[in-house]
Amino acid sequence: MPERKPAAVLTVGSELTTGLRVDTNTARIAAKCTAAGYRVTEAVTVADDRDAIAAAIARLARGNELVVVTGGLGPTHDDLTREAASSALGRPLVRDDRLAEQLEAVARRHDDPVARAQVLRQAEILDGARVIPPVTGTAPGQVIDTPSGLVALLPGPPSEMLPMLEQVLEGARSVAEPVVLRCARILESDAQVRAQRALEGRADVELSVLASPGLVDVVLMDVGCGREGLAEAAQAVAHAVGEACYSMDGASLPEAVVRLARAAFVRIAVAESCTGGMIASAITDVPGASEVFVGGVVAYSNSLKTALLGVEEDLLRSHGAVSREVAEAMAHGALSLGADFAVSTTGIAGPSGGTAAKPVGLVWVAVAAPDATNAYELHLRGDRQQVRQRAVVNALDLLRLSLERA
Amino acid sequence: MPERKPAAVLTVGSELTTGLRVDTNTARIAAKCTAAGYRVTEAVTVADDRDAIAAAIARLARGNELVVVTGGLGPTHDDLTREAASSALGRPLVRDDRLAEQLEAVARRHDDPVARAQVLRQAEILDGARVIPPVTGTAPGQVIDTPSGLVALLPGPPSEMLPMLEQVLEGARSVAEPVVLRCARILESDAQVRAQRALEGRADVELSVLASPGLVDVVLMDVGCGREGLAEAAQAVAHAVGEACYSMDGASLPEAVVRLARAAFVRIAVAESCTGGMIASAITDVPGASEVFVGGVVAYSNSLKTALLGVEEDLLRSHGAVSREVAEAMAHGALSLGADFAVSTTGIAGPSGGTAAKPVGLVWVAVAAPDATNAYELHLRGDRQQVRQRAVVNALDLLRLSLERA
Numbered sequence: 178m179p180e181r182k183p184a185a186v187l188t189v190g191s192e193l194t195t196g197l198r199v200d201t202n203t204a205r206i207a208a209k210c211t212a213a214g215y216r217v218t219e220a221v222t223v224a225d226d227r228d229a230i231a232a233a234i235a236r237l238a239r240g241n242e243l244v245v246v247t248g249g250l251g252p253t254h255d256d257l258t259r260e261a262a263s264s265a266l267g268r269p270l271v272r273d274d275r276l277a278e279q280l281e282a283v284a285r286r287h288d289d290p291v292a293r294a295q296v297l298r299q300a301e302i303l304d305g306a307r308v309i310p311p312v313t314g315t316a317p318g319q320v321i322d323t324p325s326g327l328v329a330l331l332p333g334p335p336s337e338m339l340p341m342l343e344q345v346l347e348g349a350r351s352v353a354e355p356v357v358l359r360c361a362r363i364l365e366s367d368a369q370v371r372a373q374r375a376l377e378g379r380a381d382v383e384l385s386v387l388a389s390p391g392l393v394d395v396v397l398m399d400v401g402c403g404r405e406g407l408a409e410a411a412q413a414v415a416h417a418v419g420e421a422c423y424s425m426d427g428a429s430l431p432e433a434v435v436r437l438a439r440a441a442f443v444r445i446a447v448a449e450s451c452t453g454g455m456i457a458s459a460i461t462d463v464p465g466a467s468e469v470f471v472g473g474v475v476a477y478s479n480s481l482k483t484a485l486l487g488v489e490e491d492l493l494r495s496h497g498a499v500s501r502e503v504a505e506a507m508a509h510g511a512l513s514l515g516a517d518f519a520v521s522t523t524g525i526a527g528p529s530g531g532t533a534a535k536p537v538g539l540v541w542v543a544v545a546a547p548d549a550t551n552a553y554e555l556h557l558r559g560d561r562q563q564v565r566q567r568a569v570v571n572a573l574d575l576l577r578l579s580l581e582r583a
Numbered sequence: 584m585p586e587r588k589p590a591a592v593l594t595v596g597s598e599l600t601t602g603l604r605v606d607t608n609t610a611r612i613a614a615k616c617t618a619a620g621y622r623v624t625e626a627v628t629v630a631d632d633r634d635a636i637a638a639a640i641a642r643l644a645r646g647n648e649l650v651v652v653t654g655g656l657g658p659t660h661d662d663l664t665r666e667a668a669s670s671a672l673g674r675p676l677v678r679d680d681r682l683a684e685q686l687e688a689v690a691r692r693h694d695d696p697v698a699r700a701q702v703l704r705q706a707e708i709l710d711g712a713r714v715i716p717p718v719t720g721t722a723p724g725q726v727i728d729t730p731s732g733l734v735a736l737l738p739g740p741p742s743e744m745l746p747m748l749e750q751v752l753e754g755a756r757s758v759a760e761p762v763v764l765r766c767a768r769i770l771e772s773d774a775q776v777r778a779q780r781a782l783e784g785r786a787d788v789e790l791s792v793l794a795s796p797g798l799v800d801v802v803l804m805d806v807g808c809g810r811e812g813l814a815e816a817a818q819a820v821a822h823a824v825g826e827a828c829y830s831m832d833g834a835s836l837p838e839a840v841v842r843l844a845r846a847a848f849v850r851i852a853v854a855e856s857c858t859g860g861m862i863a864s865a866i867t868d869v870p871g872a873s874e875v876f877v878g879g880v881v882a883y884s885n886s887l888k889t890a891l892l893g894v895e896e897d898l899l900r901s902h903g904a905v906s907r908e909v910a911e912a913m914a915h916g917a918l919s920l921g922a923d924f925a926v927s928t929t930g931i932a933g934p935s936g937g938t939a940a941k942p943v944g945l946v947w948v949a950v951a952a953p954d955a956t957n958a959y960e961l962h963l964r965g966d967r968q969q970v971r972q973r974a975v976v977n978a979l980d981l982l983r984l985s986l987e988r989a
Contacts, residue, residue, distance in 0.1 A: 191791075192791070192793060193609075193610070193613070193626070194613055194622075194623040194624070194625070194626060195613060195614065195617045195623065195791075196609070196610045196611065196612065196613030196614025196615070196616070196617055196623070197610075197614065197791065197793055197800075197802060198610065198793065199605065199606075199607050199609075199610040200605075200606065200609065200610065200626075201605050203599075203602075203605075203606065203628065204599070204602045204603075204604065204605040204606065205602065206602065207599070207600055207601060207602030208601065208602025208603065209602070210602070211601045211602055216600075217600040217601065217602070217630075218600070218629070218630070218635065219600070219627060219628065219629050219635065219639070220599070220600060220606075220627070220628040220629075221625060221626070221627050221628075222609065222625065222626040222627075223624070223625050223626075224623075224624070229624065229625065233625070385597075385598070385601075385603065387598060387603050387604065394603075396603060447860075447881070449860075449863075452864075452867075453863050453864050453866070453867025453868075453872075453876075454853075454855075454860030454861065454862070454863030454864035454867065454879070454881065455860065455864040455867075456860070457855075457859050457860030457863075457864075457881040457883075458858075458859050458860035458861040458863075458864050460859070461858075461859025461860065461861075461881070461883060461971075462859070462967075462968065462971070464933075464934055464935070464967055465935075466859075466883075467883060467884075467936075470859075470883050470884075471883060471884045471886070471887060472859075472880065472881045472882050472883035472884055472887040473860070473880075473881045473883075474878065474879075474880055474881070474891070475853070475860065475863040475867070475878045475879045475880070475881065476878050477863075477867060477872075477873060477876050477877060477878035477879075478873075478876075478877045478878055478921065480877075480921055481877060481878040481920055481921070484920070485880070485891055485920075514886075514887055514890070514891075515884070515886055515887070527870075528870055529870075529871075530873075561868075561870055562868065565867075565868070
């Protein structure tokens with residue numbers, strides 16, 4: 178196994194150290210660095226405090242071949258990363274004339290002289306730094322070559338930061354990109370055992386299995402196998418986990434559903450009770466969903482189940498809203514909205530509303546296809562949010578399987 | 584202003600340093616520590632690596648009066664925080680008999696002798712540590728008194744960690760809990776200026792303003808004003824931001840809507856096109872929503888707008904689906920689902936589908952109330968996800984105002 182080069186991540190912002198914001202940049206940067214062959218030894222967050230930023234940069238730059246710093250590069254007075262890096266690395270700040278020229282154009286839009294001067298601060302770079310011009314936004318990135326490795330200063334907003342990070346990592350890539358087998362409706366332990374067996378005797382592939390409510394990601398990393406070896410390993414694991422795997426190219430479950438529907442030239446609809454619009458919202462989150470998604474009904478009350486989906490009142494009375502019969506009738510009713518496939522949910526998400534016979538967590542999902550309607554009884558764990566989230570995953574995955582078999 | 588005591592957060596987990604998971608614990612812990620009067624100087628994440636954990640604990644314990652460590656306290660072989668803390672703080676691990684007894688009961692459930700032994704590892708505590716018994720889960724917390732301050736080792740899962748953190752912070756609280764004025768449909772800069780004016784001359788209240796798509800949080804922190812002073816300041820700021828503020832007690836926008844509807848004994852429905860179920864899903868996320876929420880229609884296709892909401896085909900032909908007329912007809916149609924108030928959305932979320940006359944980001948929202956139906960033309964910035972998110976916030980907030988005035 179080739180030794181991975183050590184890297185560190187530093188995020189800067191008082192909104193992070195006071196807990197007003199969750200830091201999502203660290204995970205994005207760590208994932209990209211790991212994929213490029215680095216081992217992230219440490220991720221650090223400090224406030225907008227010049228001394229704290231400088232101390233962290235100095236410390237992290239000593240032991241790492243790459244330090245990615247984000248935040249604190251904007252125009253305002255609490256953007257202190259430039260000054261801090263300058264003192265930590267012993268490189269004076271100099272004005273980059275080309276950047277200054279571009280920023281002059283931005284500065285002229287401001288009436289306020291203070292705001293104008295602030296914009297121009299972003300033209301200051303550490304002496305000798307390589308400038309990464311801004312694509313969106315106004316703050317440039319800078320990469321400084323130090324005796325122990327690279328220090329990259331990147332702006333905080335992900336849309337500005339990520340393309341610059343790609344440039345920093347370009348050329349550094351020493352391993353194949355990890356392959357993620359995304360799976361649904363399989364136990365984490367089951368996925369782990371199946372993947373381990375498929376990889377038996379292979380020390381050149383590293384396996385991690387990650388679960389979130391209803392979903393399991395099987396991650397394969399190159400620790401010596403190379404791109405082709407990783408692809409082979411992925412095929413073996415895919416075979417072992419079987420139809421639980423819905424994508425190997427990063428597609429989300431709703432994306433997999435939309436892609437299948439598009440390929441089969443079919444239209445889909447939803448009828449949601451306990452998931453209350455979450456399935457529709459997941460599907461419509463996919464760009465181009467309108468080509469395959471007709472729409473649906475959030476039939477939270479029984480009267481809507483009857484009025485819009487044609488669920489007979491008798492059925493509701495005799496079996497209750499949370500029942501196989503009502504789930505099937507809802508899915509069937511959704512077909513009549515002009516769809517070829519439809520999925521329905523009806524269940525008890527809690528915290529109240531459960532009984533001994535129908536406890537919190539009981540959810541019926543039905544999938545109506547052109548040839549048949551099938552219903553599934555689920556007993557889902559967790560609080561209201563988790564029960565709903567798991568119900569969405571199950572419903573989408575059952576719809577996915579039905580589309581795959583069509 | 585009283586000096587805040589320095590604190591640090593350390594999260595442990597290779598799933599964090601490889602970027603496979605976003606670290607949400609740090610923000611929760613930092614917020615709680617800040618609210619209790621600490622200043623979080625640094626947040627650090629390291630992998631499941633004994634030496635790295637030990638080095639981080641030793642370093643952070645030197646300069647901080649409180650170090651909160653989470654993760655790596657479970658039963659498996661990659662849970663190394665106990666051993667690392669033991670070596671970092673120079674305290675041997677000893678078995679806590681009472682914990683061991685409780686864990687024996689858990690261990691007996693396992694057939695596998697390795698699993699049984701692993702469970703019992705959780706009874707090992709640092710010599711002299713105060714034990715915080717587990718409420719949910721099996722891992723106890725431990726608090727160690729060191730020469731420079733407290734080091735708290737807490738399990739990673741938030742549901743286990745948070746109640747323990749409350750116990751650690753109890754007694755340490757030296758300032759009033761921050762007040763957050765949650766606002767919608769106001770510019771961040773506008774909120775900032777209004778709040779600053781309302782707080783003019785007060786150095787005992789610290790202001791931060793945080794924006795997320797469509798929403799602005801105005802945060803007031805006690806830096807000497809005390810609980811009553813903070814309440815007064817909050818009233819002054821609330822007056823200054825006016826009806827943009829939808830909650831001062833932490834309630835989310837959907838929670839505010841459900842609360843208002845419940846107080847007014849009215850029922851609500853939705854008719855969503857571009858938001859595709861997101862409004863319904865936000866409302867049904869609130870426990871007890873079924874008392875006030877009838878349901879709705881995700882009318883993604885024009886045919887559903889006509890079939891389920893009674894939008895006339897003529898209207899769709901002459902004005903187009905994204906128009907004031909169709910938004911109003913959709914909201915009006917949703918009323919007939921059995922609601923007193925209804926909100927509708929129709930717009931162009933992108934990335935494609937925009938024209939010169941109707942560009943991406945154009946969204947019409949209509950609110951139908953018993954006495955009148957009003958429509959609002961919005962031009963929203965951002966990518967597909969952001970346009971949809973902003974449309975949801977605007978729609979919910981316009982519904983909220985309509986309910987407030989009812």
